[in-house]
Amino acid sequence: MVRFLFFALLLFTVQGLKAQNQVYENKVFKSNLKTVQCYNSQKEQSFPIINLKSNETITFAFDDLDGGQKNYSYTIEHCTYDWKSSRLNTMDYLETFKEDIIFNYKYSFNTLVKFTNYRLTLPNDQIKPKIAGNYILKVYENNKPENVVITQRFYISNNTVNVGAEVVPSTDVANRNTKQKVNFTIFHQIPIANPNSDIKAVVMQNNIPYSKIVNTKPLYIRQGSLVYDELNANEFWGSNEFRKFDTRSFRYNAEHVADIYRDSIQNVILSTDLANKSSRYSNQFDENGNFFIRNTDGRDNITDSDYAAVYFTLSATPPTAGGTAYIVGAFNNYALTNENKLTYDEAKGRFHGKIKLKQGLYDFKYIWLDENNKINETAFEGSFFETENNYQVLVYHRRPGSRFDDLIGFANINNVKNAK
Template sequence: MATAHSVPARQAFTFENKVYQPHIGTVQCYNLKKEQWIPLVVLGSDEKLLFSFDDLRGGSRIYWYTIEHCRSDWQSSGLSTTDYMERLPEDRITDYKYSFGTLQKYTSYALAFPNEQVRPKIPGNYLLKVYEQGDQRKPVVSQRFYVLAPSVNISADVVASPQVALRQTNQKLNFTVFHSSPIQNPYADLKVLVMQNGNPLATKLNTRPQFIRQGSLVYTEMTSNDFPGLNEYRKFDIRSLRYKAENVQQIVRDTGVRVRLFADLKTAGDKYSNRIDEDGRFYIRNQDGRDDRTESDYVNVSFTLNAVAPTGDGEAYVIGRFNNYRLDDESRLTYDASSKQFSGTMKLKQGLYDYRYVWADKSTHMTDQAVFEGSFYETGNTYQVFVYYRRPGSRWEELIGFTETDTRER
């Protein structure tokens, strides 16, 4: 059994949004122009990403960061840092602030980039890597982000699924990529990734347009880019710990703060109910103090789902952008067969949160986001379209197009 003074085992970074240390909380990364939006900047622009996290041990630590260029499938491009970075290959995070007036002591670290020290020079997918004491064998956080050099335009439209059996539950994205420069072989050189609500559990890869026309590639094949519409996200509000806001049943203060949410019901099989949500996002907010970053406390939030286990061999999880939609030990729920109830607790910073329940079947290795929530073609969702291009003779894929469309704009 490890002691408080034991040396942690060496780890390696993986190419995903991941927290590697149990004392790290509330990772955020978004374009400064739109809070909690897709972490994407246009190459050569003045746009910046804000990246931040909290260290729940308090005090100050020496954290370094670097970036790595990735392929469209989020594996390393295998390039030298001089191929994709200007200026320095790594730098220290120097912006940190201590929590104030909170029961949970923590230190908040933040970074705005690209900056004068670390700056990407080619477009594509990137992984931001944060590590301790300048040693990449001591990973702390990894975060995906995108650098866009727009050279194509994208027109996208969401409709109800044309497949009769899925018409009431699914949404289909049709899109066209317009290009002014010739793309010699779109089947080999072009890939288009479609994502629902920025959720890596809901992505589809397109490698073959249905029609190739002069100056445009059309992706309208009947069964492709067909997504379960799912349901509007559930939500709760813990901006204040002085009163019980939306979906909060109980607030208990002792050595820390515990919040119990009202028990959730399975909504699959119900009729569509229009709820206003944030498509899975979360916002750190604090109505009890002045500074959201340093005066927001950490709360042990208890979730309860009243539902029967869908299969005999699987696990239920609670997910959202707040935990990078990860199915891990922290997000896993415990099932009590006698009460037909799932439950679990997570430590979260004060704010507004969207969440939903998913089922991971161990025998099929499939994740089902609809079994507890239901799926409706009317649900409001945002869809992101990323266009990647490998130029003839190039060693890497570039991100040359991006658009986002909202079903509520129909």
Template sequence: MSKCEEAITNNTFLSKRIKIASFLAMTMLGLISLSSTAQPYTDQTFQPQIKTVQFYNAAKENSLPVITLNSAEQLLLSFDDLSTNSRNFSYTIEHCDAAWNSSRISPTEYLQSFTEDRIMDYRYSVTTLKKYIHYELTLPNRNIAPKLPGNYVLKVYEDGDPNKIVLTQHFYVVSSRASIQAEVVPSANVALRQTNQKVNFQVDFAGMAVQNPYSDIRVLVMQNGRYELGQMNTRPTFIRGSSLVYNDIAINDFPGGNEFRHFDIRSLRLNSEQIGRIFRDTANTVLLLTDQKRGQDNYLFQYDNDGGFFILNQEGRDPKTDADYARVYFNLAASGSSADQEVYLVGKFNNYRTDAQSKMEYDATRGRYYYNALFKQGVYDYEYVMLNSNHQPDISTTEGNHFETQNTYQILVYYRPPGARWEELIGFRQISTVGR
């Protein structure tokens, strides 16, 4: 090779290294995303052998995963892997905006320490017919801790490869710089007074240098912690000093829904409410009693967990590892329905997803919908939903809507500081219709 050819080769190699270094630098700055996912993040499980995902504030099971920045509060993630061998699971967190799109900023801007870590806490099931491995993770910890308030998504993946995603879960880190006053009242629309609940609230940002509240602040109101049912408020009804008032007649008006149905499989030896029969052989099988549509029924109070579930085992000592799995069979009486009326069974156990995994099968000869899935022992809330003409979940036919239904509402206040490339969560409050 001549000196000229050698110089050209070296320059080409150097040019490639400069391009690679530039690409990596831009990636770290959030200017280029290595992820091909353009859709907002959702609570989702991507592998069928991953079951019973729970993520909540460690102080209270089944609570919304919210913690205060730089406090002693922690979140607890747990899930089961039905695979026979332990696997190498890693995790990271990513800062998001109020709509769960990536903030596209460098991890060094929102993380105090490392950018990823391994899940080291796992245990094998004991005395169960269905074998599984139980994994747990607490956040923040010495290796992963947020330093900015805001929305975050927790991502768990396999073998250190972010492309082998296992699950994603939302959580919230709040700085509590804004105070919130709120109330739940009957709908201002007379036609909806018997079915809807309206949330009026006021946000006080005294002490904050908010230049333009109409563009710098937006507020999300959720029902029972469900983002898909949330309503985003981008402009207040009016401003009173340092307070933003949101009470317009047309905003934050929610269908009340109905109290969730539930089933109890804490024991697989004795039938409890809603349990028809239990079979125990090489596997556990549970047949539930037939459910009826409630769309035309009057409101009837019953205790529920607002769609959530609790893992419990009456015959064991530690339900994390000695609660067994059972295949649970559901059936919904729906005479007069047709095959084109799609019905889905949803709850917190499947992140309320209306997809192929939650779709029920319709038997026209019997006039019933059928569904079955694996559930770990415990108490579960669930409901039946249909898709309306806009392909949105609708429970008015299968469950009904009532103003009297007991729901919790979450109010989250987001603020974009001047010149910042991210949104911060500066206020959070949860209220219940019970105290209205």
């Protein structure tokens, strides 16, 4: 009996360590997989959240530049508010099977770079969640769950509370022209035993993972409402409007494109960017970091849009003695990887880099990761209170005795216009 308990404890420990080693963030593990998209199917590139037991779905897609047809499967796992495994049994959060094969795929047509596009929608007849919360989608190859190639976050809300939010200038006089502060109130009619321990509220800017701020305690607890407007809380750099470029066609130089030439693949040289050193805000339209796969050279955006090597150049000096510059946007999940890293040419005083991207419209920005691994998003872009940004507020509730964080409310607001 003692021996049995020992091995049971050992197995539980090993499983726990495996769960800790899992990746619960947006990540692509293979270089041949590109253009990962995940959004509410009602609006392309919208925040990937749906209401529980509704007709809404999540659209997920990616390209495999190896071409041909591969055996990709997927599963989903429930997570805590801070993106760790909830360690629930699949029967606790799924009312269907726990895995399925991606059957929906299309081959590229008339492109120099051959690829296969894979696509699925959630929930579906094979995988249907039955509780709200954070979920991680895991795509794996050859029926081997341990061979994960993509992980992608999405959200399911109960929508049992309402969230009212506003964006105001920073309360710090020194930052009033450069920072934006999010105040919000949770309006509820459900019993909340202890708001200081049972409620977590996460605020993000433009769905950028590293921007998130976690609120653990409301400033005021009132009958039917929880108020979060503490001084100096939930403040974000306004940053600047995203830079952008247009590669919908390789037949002419569109916005921010300096040159296009063709060898084994298409090559796009973007106009040289400058660091923003202006003290005044300049308004320009952007998509808050998003990208849209489009082409005017073919008939189908998914299969006829080709890939190109896109060359970026930033004329600027390093902000600090040590550190690295990166190109980020929704197209790479704002990931700080070698592919998105810029190389500095000291002789020319320029950063440069190359990324393989599919035809379309892209927002991007330059950020600096200093020698202490601290992200500086204003070093090359500047920061202004007037900058138009989307903010997401997610409210989680862990009921007394419950084993998971329930996503009970969501708000997507814009400091200039009404966001959807």
